[in-house]
Amino acid sequence: MARKDYDVIVVGAGFGGPVVAKECAEAGFSTLMLERAATPGQKVISSCTIPFYGFLFGPEWIMNGNPPIERPVSGIRNNFIRNGETYKIDNSFRIPKPFWPHFAIGYTVYCRPFCTWLADRAVEAGAELRTSVTAVDVIKEGNSVKGVITDKGEELRCKILIDAEGVQNILAKKAGVRDIFRPETIELCLIYDFEMKKEHIDRVCGYNIEYFWSMPDEGMIAPLGDGSAVYIFTYRDSIHMTIGQFLKSDDGRVPAEKVLDDYYQKFFQTECWQKNFAPYVKLRAKIWDTCAIYAGLYEDQRNMPTYGDGILLIGDSAGLEASAIADGVPSAWFSAEIAAQCAIEALKADNTSAVFLCRYEERLRKHPLITALITDPHRKDLAKALKSGNEAEMERRVNQGWGIGMLNHFAFPVINAGIKSILKNPLVPLRWLSMFRRYFKLYG
Numbered sequence: 001m002a003r004k005d006y007d008v009i010v011v012g013a014g015f016g017g018p019v020v021a022k023e024c025a026e027a028g029f030s031t032l033m034l035e036r037a038a039t040p041g042q043k044v045i046s047s048c049t050i051p052f053y054g055f056l057f058g059p060e061w062i063m064n065g066n067p068p069i070e071r072p073v074s075g076i077r078n079n080f081i082r083n084g085e086t087y088k089i090d091n092s093f094r095i096p097k098p099f100w101p102h103f104a105i106g107y108t109v110y111c112r113p114f115c116t117w118l119a120d121r122a123v124e125a126g127a128e129l130r131t132s133v134t135a136v137d138v139i140k141e142g143n144s145v146k147g148v149i150t151d152k153g154e155e156l157r158c159k160i161l162i163d164a165e166g167v168q169n170i171l172a173k174k175a176g177v178r179d180i181f182r183p184e185t186i187e188l189c190l191i192y193d194f195e196m197k198k199e200h201i202d203r204v205c206g207y208n209i210e211y212f213w214s215m216p217d218e219g220m221i222a223p224l225g226d227g228s229a230v231y232i233f234t235y236r237d238s239i240h241m242t243i244g245q246f247l248k249s250d251d252g253r254v255p256a257e258k259v260l261d262d263y264y265q266k267f268f269q270t271e272c273w274q275k276n277f278a279p280y281v282k283l284r285a286k287i288w289d290t291c292a293i294y295a296g297l298y299e300d301q302r303n304m305p306t307y308g309d310g311i312l313l314i315g316d317s318a319g320l321e322a323s324a325i326a327d328g329v330p331s332a333w334f335s336a337e338i339a340a341q342c343a344i345e346a347l348k349a350d351n352t353s354a355v356f357l358c359r360y361e362e363r364l365r366k367h368p369l370i371t372a373l374i375t376d377p378h379r380k381d382l383a384k385a386l387k388s389g390n391e392a393e394m395e396r397r398v399n400q401g402w403g404i405g406m407l408n409h410f411a412f413p414v415i416n417a418g419i420k421s422i423l424k425n426p427l428v429p430l431r432w433l434s435m436f437r438r439y440f441k442l443y444g
């Protein structure tokens with residue numbers, strides 16, 4: 001008979017869940033991971049770019065392991081489009097020549113193999129993984145969460161529940177911990193996945209990820225985009241292109257249906273797409289996904305709790321999606337590690353009350369990077385430039401958010417996180433260096 005009682009149940013085997021599961025199992029606690037998809041990572045946005053600081057300051061076993069990397073990224077190329085043509089490029093944020101390929105600003109990954117790799121590490125550590133199982137409700141005794149009910153009607157009990165279910169955060173609502181995200185915070189993204197041969201990717205993009213910016217009258221970005229761009233990420237033999245649209249604007253407007261496809265059609269007519277991409281790509285899939293990218297920018301959403309009696313929320317379900325470049329994986333990893341520590345402390349103290357678990361939120365807030373990532377206003381500020389119709393202002397704002405000006409916001413938190421790590425372990429820079437070298441080899 002399948003077991004029904006655990007110390008820890010983790011709902012969701014995306015980017016964050018397996019990290020908590022592995023660390024709790026390693027500490028000797030019986031741990032179950034539930035995943036609604038048939039494979040870990042399958043229901044997560046199909047691929048993404050994970051910034052280097054996620055690997056450096058996230059779980060050591062990821063940094064020191066050999067996760068399935070697709071392609072390293074050397075910089076961001078911001079293309080400015082007017083009348084269908086690129087009139088300016090800002091590639092000021094890139095690894096300068098002598099340091100490339102020894103360092104990278106990030107790595108592109110496909111979610112399914114990457115999350116499967118993470119979940120395999122959790123299973124190796126002793127966690128149990130059940131796939132194709134959805135947690136549909138929580139078991140509560142008074143105010144305390146005591147487990148979950150699955151779509152198969154099973155009651156699974158635990159001392160502590162980790163909600164790692166991503167942006168939909170239904171369990172957090174059922175547990176009475178949070179409300180669902182407001183539509184103004186949620187970006188609906190339409191992703192086109194194209195096959196493209198490596199030789200063409202190398203020639204057209206180099207190791208850049210590409211952003212395409214324009215004024216609204218170009219018809220290339222969604223009108224309620226609050227600073228949307230078209231962006232292209234590169235993988236081994238494929239590229240992904242994304243356009244996003246917020247579910248509601250600050251002034252209450254709701255977008256028309258199918259708007260994203262219209263914007264794609266406009267982008268496909270640009271000179272850059274026609275010349276550099278169109279002859280070399282083959283459409284493989286279209287994928288929809290959502291992220292609560294602005295949850296950190298609205299005070300009421302940012303201040304919703306991340307814990308309750310018997311429950312901790314990590315990653316997207318805790319509203320930790322980064323607000324400028326949508327890089328939510330680092331915060332999912334950072335919060336997962338903090339949640340694992342707090343869960344272990346609570347289990348050892350035999351106290352999983354909210355009063356004990358409030359240390360989790362305190363530690364999240366003290367983390368050198370999480371708050372900086374979720375409160376970065378650059379993308380929302382860009383909306384002001386787009387509304388003003390001032391092209392020069394748009395270019396300036398793009399430079400601040402996606403060009404070298406980005407360092408004004410991020411240099412201090414990254415250096416701060418670096419110093420904290422070095423104080424803990426002075427030898428850690430050697431591991432960082434070996435990680436960059438190894439990851440480049442993994443790609444090769």
Ligand SMILES: Cc1cc2nc3c(=O)[nH]c(=O)nc-3n(C[C@H](O)[C@H](O)[C@H](O)COP(=O)(O)OP(=O)(O)OC[C@H]3O[C@@H](n4cnc5c(N)ncnc54)[C@H](O)[C@@H]3O)c2cc1C
Pocket residue numbers: 011012013014015016017034035036037040041042043044045047048049050051133134135136164165166167168189191242289290291314315316317321325326327328329330332
């Ligand atoms: C279009 C788009 C582009 C993005 N690009 C990037 C990027 O380039 N870089 C970056 O770092 N981040 C990016 N992100 C954000 C990133 O994907 C998330 O921040 C990250 O996946 C959050 O990790 P998580 O563990 O909190 O949730 P997820 O990784 O979403 O995992 C949640 C898991 O829980 C499972 N689940 C949900 N509900 C249940 C349930 N009730 N029962 C059982 N299982 C359940 C899901 O199937 C899923 O596997 C992007 C997101 C989107 C939508």
